[in-house]
Amino acid sequence: MDTKKIIALVVGSALFLLPLFLDLDGLSLMGHITLGIFLLAAVFWILEPIPIYATSLMVIFLQIVFLSAQGPLFQMNEVPSAAPIPVEAEVWEIPRQALDGDRVLLLEERNRTEAAEVSLVESRADTVVVRSDRLSEGTRVVIDPGHWFLDFDPPSYTKYLNALANPIIILFLGGFVLASAAVKYELDRNLTRVILRPFGTRPAMVTMGLMLVTATLSAFMSNTATTAMMMTVIIPIVAQLDPDDRYRIGIALAIPFAANVGGIATPIGTPPNAIAIGALQAQGIDIAFGQWMVLAVPLVIVVLFFVWWLLLTVYPAKGERITLELSGTFNLSGKAIVLYVVFGLTVFLWVTEAWHGLSSSVVAFFPIAALTAFRVIEKDEIRNLSWEVLWLMAGGIALGVAMRDTGLAEWLIGMIRWDLMGAFVVIGVFGLVAAGLSNFISNTVAASLLVPLAISLGASGILTDSVSLEINAVIIAFGASLGMALPISTPPNAIAMSTGLLRTPDMAKMGLLIGVVGLAVALVLARFFWPLLIG
Amino acid sequence: MDKICILCVDDEPDVLRAVARDLAEMEEGFPVETAASAEEAKGLIGEILKRGDRLGLVFCDHVMPGQNGVDLLIELRGWPGLQGTRLVLFTGQAGHEDTVEAINRAGITRYVAKPWERELLVRVARDELTSYLIESGRDPLPLMRYLDQERLVEYVRRRNRVDTGQ
Numbered sequence: 001m002d003t004k005k006i007i008a009l010v011v012g013s014a015l016f017l018l019p020l021f022l023d024l025d026g027l028s029l030m031g032h033i034t035l036g037i038f039l040l041a042a043v044f045w046i047l048e049p050i051p052i053y054a055t056s057l058m059v060i061f062l063q064i065v066f067l068s069a070q071g072p073l074f075q076m077n078e079v080p081s082a083a084p085i086p087v088e089a090e091v092w093e094i095p096r097q098a099l100d101g102d103r104v105l106l107l108e109e110r111n112r113t114e115a116a117e118v119s120l121v122e123s124r125a126d127t128v129v130v131r132s133d134r135l136s137e138g139t140r141v142v143i144d145p146g147h148w149f150l151d152f153d154p155p156s157y158t159k160y161l162n163a164l165a166n167p168i169i170i171l172f173l174g175g176f177v178l179a180s181a182a183v184k185y186e187l188d189r190n191l192t193r194v195i196l197r198p199f200g201t202r203p204a205m206v207t208m209g210l211m212l213v214t215a216t217l218s219a220f221m222s223n224t225a226t227t228a229m230m231m232t233v234i235i236p237i238v239a240q241l242d243p244d245d246r247y248r249i250g251i252a253l254a255i256p257f258a259a260n261v262g263g264i265a266t267p268i269g270t271p272p273n274a275i276a277i278g279a280l281q282a283q284g285i286d287i288a289f290g291q292w293m294v295l296a297v298p299l300v301i302v303v304l305f306f307v308w309w310l311l312l313t314v315y316p317a318k319g320e321r322i323t324l325e326l327s328g329t330f331n332l333s334g335k336a337i338v339l340y341v342v343f344g345l346t347v348f349l350w351v352t353e354a355w356h357g358l359s360s361s362v363v364a365f366f367p368i369a370a371l372t373a374f375r376v377i378e379k380d381e382i383r384n385l386s387w388e389v390l391w392l393m394a395g396g397i398a399l400g401v402a403m404r405d406t407g408l409a410e411w412l413i414g415m416i417r418w419d420l421m422g423a424f425v426v427i428g429v430f431g432l433v434a435a436g437l438s439n440f441i442s443n444t445v446a447a448s449l450l451v452p453l454a455i456s457l458g459a460s461g462i463l464t465d466s467v468s469l470e471i472n473a474v475i476i477a478f479g480a481s482l483g484m485a486l487p488i489s490t491p492p493n494a495i496a497m498s499t500g501l502l503r504t505p506d507m508a509k510m511g512l513l514i515g516v517v518g519l520a521v522a523l524v525l526a527r528f529f530w531p532l533l534i535g
Numbered sequence: 536m537d538k539i540c541i542l543c544v545d546d547e548p549d550v551l552r553a554v555a556r557d558l559a560e561m562e563e564g565f566p567v568e569t570a571a572s573a574e575e576a577k578g579l580i581g582e583i584l585k586r587g588d589r590l591g592l593v594f595c596d597h598v599m600p601g602q603n604g605v606d607l608l609i610e611l612r613g614w615p616g617l618q619g620t621r622l623v624l625f626t627g628q629a630g631h632e633d634t635v636e637a638i639n640r641a642g643i644t645r646y647v648a649k650p651w652e653r654e655l656l657v658r659v660a661r662d663e664l665t666s667y668l669i670e671s672g673r674d675p676l677p678l679m680r681y682l683d684q685e686r687l688v689e690y691v692r693r694r695n696r697v698d699t700g701q
Contacts, residue, residue: 183692228692235685384694495691500680 008047015039016062026414030154030406033066038408038449041399045445052442053388056395060160063402068157079149081107081140091121091131098141099128105142105150106134113142113150155405163398167361168267168278169390174364175268176390178343179221180381181371185336186328187343188217188229193326196233203247203317206324208308210234211254215262215304218492219269220347222386223259227492230255231499236325238501242318250315252501253510256492257307260484261518264477265300266350267292267360271393272438272447272480276473278397279451282404283459283469288353289360294533295474299525303482303518310510338374342367389444396448400455409456418457427475427526430454434479435515439489443480450476470534471526482518485511539591539667539678540583541567541660544576544607545625546599550649554594557653558660564681565591565664573602577610584616591667592660594647597626597633605633608641619670621663623647 016036024032037059044055065071084092098104099120105113116134123129135141142150163169182188192213199209210230218226234255238248263270267277267289277287330336349356349363371377403409418426430450438446451473458469483489485508487497493511496502541561543554551569558567568583570576576595583590593611597604608622624637627649637643644666645659665683668675675687 225692228688231688232685232692235688494676495688498676498679499684499688 004047005049008043008049012040012043012047012049015043024411027411028407029149030067031408031411034402034406034408035412037062037066038399038403041395042449045449046441051388052445053392053395056392056398059395060163060398063160063398064157067154067402067406068160069154070157071154074154077149079107079113079147080143082143083137083140084135086137087121087129090133090135091129092135093124093127093129094135094141095143096123096126096128098143098145099130100145104130104132104135105145107140107142112153159401160398163394163401164391166278166394166397167281167359168274168397169394170368171361171364172268172271172274172390172393173385174346174361174367175220176222176385177371177377178346178367179225180385181339181367181377182221182343183225183229184377184381185331185333185339187331187336187339188221188226189232190328190330191217192229192233193328196324196326201321201323203319203322204312206237206322207251207254207312210251211258211304211308214255214258215265215300218259218262219265219300222389223263223270224491224495226262227256227259227495230259231495233324235499237322240323245318246315247317247319248315248501249506250311250317252496252499253315253507254307254311256490256496257311257484257511257514258304259492260481260490261300261303261307261514264296264481265293266296268364270481271389271396271444272477274393275396275400275444275447275451276477278393279400279404279455280470280473282401283455285469286359287470287474289350289363290352290354291533292474293351295525295530296478298529299478299518299522302521303514306517306521307510307514310513314510335374335376339371339376342370342376392442392444393448396444396451399448400452403452404456409452410460413453413457413460424523424527426457427471428523430472431475431479431519431522431526434476435483435519438480438483439485439511439515440483443483443490446483447476447480450480468531468534471530474530475522475526478522479519482515482522485515536587538588539565539664540588541565541592541594541664542570542576542579542583542590543567543594543625544570544573544599544604545594545596546571547596550596554656557656560657561660561664561681564678565660572599573604573607576607580611580614580617589671590617590620592621592623592663594623594625594656597624597629603633605629605637605641608637608643612641619667621645621667623659623663625649625651 016039018039019032019035027035041055041059044050044058045052066073068074082095082098084094087093094104102119103115103117106116107113116132118130118132121129121131195213196209199205210233214226214230234251237251241248267273273292280287346363346367349358350360353360434446434450454472454476455469458472484493487493487504487507489511493507497504497507541558543551545551548571551571555567555569568579570579580590595604595608604624604626608624611617611622622641622643623645624634624643625647629637634646644663647656647659661682665686668678668682669690675690679687
C-alpha cells in the first residue's frame with residue numbers, strides 16, 4: 001500500500017472522529033456523527049484509498065453502527081438516572097444534578113425523556129427535596145439533564161439498509177438487466193446497424209450517426225457498455241483510414257463524449273441522475289421518467305450537435321467516403337423475441353408514465369421478473385451485473401438521507417451567505433462545482449456529495465427566487481455528466497484513451513470546451529425553459 | 536511490479552536478439568526477457584515472479600543443450616504462478632511425438648515454425664497476450680493499445696468491466 005493511500009486513510013479516519021470532539025453550534029449530536037461520516041466519505045471517495053463502492057458500503061455500515069437504534073452506540077449507552085426517594089405525599093428527594101431550574105427530566109422508555117415541573121422544597125447536601133404530582137414510585141429522573149445522549153433519538157437501521165433497495169436502485173437494476181440481456185442477444189449491435197445505415201458514407205454523416213446511436217443507447221444502457229460496443233464498430237473504420245487522418249481522433253472522441261452526454265437523457269442513463277432523483281423522492285418530489293426526459297433531452301440534443309460540429313471542425317476528414325461494415329442479423333430465437341417485447345414494453349411504459357401513473361421503479365421490476373422467468377438472463381448474467389455500481393449509488397443515497405434527517409445538510413448550507421447571491425448564481429455554482437469535481441472523481445460521488453446540500457438549500461427557503469428544488473438537484477446531475485476533460489473522468493473516456501488513438505491533450509481541450517458549453521446551455525435552460533415545466 | 540512479461544527461450548543468441556527486435560513495439564507494455572537455456576529460463580521466471588511481475592507468454596525453442604524445450608514447457612505448466620501463462624512452441628525441429636506431447640501435456644496454444652516472419656510473431660504475441668489478459672480477469676484498458684483492441688472492447692462490453700469509477 002502506498003503512502004498516498006495511507007495518508008488518505010489516516011486523514012479520513014481523523015476527520016470522522018473530529019466532529020465528535022467539537023461542539024458545533026446548532027448541530028445535533030446525530031448531526032455531528034453524520035458530519036464525521038460525510039467527511040470520511042468525501043476523503044475516501046475523492047482520494048480512493050479503498051474502492052469507491054467500498055466507501056459507500058462503509059457509509060451505510062457507519063450509519064447503522066452510530067446512527068441507528070440497533071447500533072452498539074445506542075444499545076450500549078444509557079442516560080444516567082435515579083429513582084426518586086419518597087419523603088411524604090407528592091414530595092420526593094432526588095439528586096441535586098437532576099434539578100434543572102424548576103423542572104426535571106423523567107426517563108420514559110429507552111433514552112426518551114419528558115420534562116416535569118417541580119417546586120423546590122428543601123436543598124440538602126447532595127440532594128434536593130421537591131414537590132411534584134408527576135413523580136411516582138416507578139418513575140426515574142435523569143441525573144444529568146445536559147447529558148449528550150439525551151437528544152439522541154436514532155431511527156431503526158432499516159432506514160439506512162433501505163438505501164440498498166431504494167426505488168431508484170431498483171429502477172437501475174431494471175435497466176442493468178435489460179442492458180445485460182440486450183448485450184447477450186446482440187440487440188444493441190443490431191440496433192446500431194439499423195440506425196447507422198441511413199446515414200450513408202459521408203464522414204460528417206457517419207460521425208453524426210455514430211454519435212446519435214451512442215447517445216441513444218447510453219440513455220438506456222450503461223455508458224461503459226455502450227462505448228465498448230461502439231468501439232468495436234469504429235475500430236475497423238479507423239483501421240481503413242490514413243494514420244495521419246485527423247478524422248480518426250475525431251471519431252475516437254465522438255463516441256465517449258456522446259456516451260457521456262447521452263447518459264443525461266433518462267433517469268437510468270447514468271448514476272448521478274439516480275442520486276438527484278432519489279434525493280428529491282426523499283423530499284416527497286417525484287420526477288417521472290418522461291418528465292426527466294423533457295428536461296434533459298433538449299440539453300442533450302444541443303450539446304451533441306455542438307460536439308459534432310466541434311469535432312468535425314477541429315478534426316476534419318481527409319477522405320470523402322467512410323465504409324461501415326455492418327453485418328449481422330437480428331437473433332430470432334424465442335428468448336430473443338421475449339427480450340424485444342419486454343424491452344419495448346418497458347421503455348414504452350417508462351416514457352408514458354404521465355399517462356398511466358405507474359412509477360418507473362414499479363415498471364422496472366417487470367423486466368427483472370420477466371427476463372429471469374423466461375431465462376432470457378440466467379445466473380451468469382445476474383452475477384455479471386454491475387452490483388458495485390448499485391452499492392455505490394446506495395451509499396450516496398444513504399448519505400443524503402442522513403444529512404437531511406440529522407439537520408447536517410441544512411447546517412452546512414447555513415455556513416454560506418447564499419442570500420447574497422442570486423438564485424441563478426447559486427445553480428451556476430452548483431453546476432460548475434459538479435462538473436469540475438467530476439472531471440477528477442467519479443460522477444456518482446460528485447453528485448452524492450453535492451445533491452444533499454443543494455436540496456437542503458432549496459428546501460430551506462433561504463432563496464426566495466423561483467428556483468426550485470428540482471432545478472438545484474438536476475443541474476448537479478447534469479453537471480456531473482458534463483465533466484469529461486480527462487481520461488480518468490469517465491469510463492467511456494478511459495476506454496477511448498486506451499485504444500491509443502488519442503493523446504490526452506486532444507481529449508482535455510475538447511472535453512473542457514464541451515463541459516463549459518454544455519454547462520452554459522444547461523444554465524440557459526434552467527433560467528428560461530425548466531421553470532415552465534416544473535411547478 | 537505487476538508487469539506482464541514475455542519470455543523467449545532459445546540457445547541461439549541470434550534468435551533471441553531477433554525476437555527481442557521483432558517484439559520491440561510491445562516492449563513498453565510487455566517487457567521481453569530472454570534465456571539461452573532451460574535452466575536459465577527457470578531462474579529467470581523465479582525472479583520475475585519474485586519481483587511481483589507475471590509471465591504472460593513463453594516462446595520456447597525445442598532442441599537445446601540440457602533440458603529440451605517440450606520438457607521445459609511441461610514442467611512450467613505445473614508451476615504455481617504460471618497457470619494462465621500462454622506457452623508457444625517456437626522451433627523448426629520438434630518431431631511429431633514431441634509436438635503431440637507439447638499440446639497434450641504442456642497445453643501449448645500455438646506452434647510457430649522457424650524461420651519466422653516478424654508480422655506473424657507480433658500477431659501471435661498480440662493474440663496470446665490478449666487471451667491471457669482476458670482469462671486473468673484484469674482490467675484490460677491499460678494494455679489495450681498493444682493488443683487486439685476489438686477483442687478487448689468486446690470483452691469490456693460483455694463483462695461491463697472497467698476499473699474507473701462510474
